[in-house]
Amino acid sequence: MTIEAFWNAYSNFAIIAFILLGIIAVLCLLRAIIGPRTADRVVAINMLGTVAMAIIAVLFVKLREGYLADICLIYAMISFLAVIVLSKVYVGAYKEKKKAKEEKENGNN
Secondary structure: OOHHHHHHHHHHHHHHHHHHHHHHHHHHHHHHHHOOOHHHHHHHHHHHHHHHHHHHHHHHHHHOOOHHHHHHHHHHHHHHHHHHHHHHHHHHHHHHHHHHHHHHHHHHO
């Protein structure tokens, strides 16, 4: 097996990986839109970030460009921070809703 045959096989594998990752990204996007709960949406957005990092990683190996690894790491940090912020907002909104509900129940008694 020559090096050329290896790169041809790897190119076919990369194409299949891109197709599968694209399908997964579309499914995650649908979950983020449909929901039904806010937690489902946050998890779907986190998964979309992970799929984007996987796509960048496959591109990094396929194109043999070193800067793509840096982009992947930066994207991972940004995605992590985005999920933390979304979780904080979700927890804050949940606590506010719960507090308002308790005040309403106590006010009726």
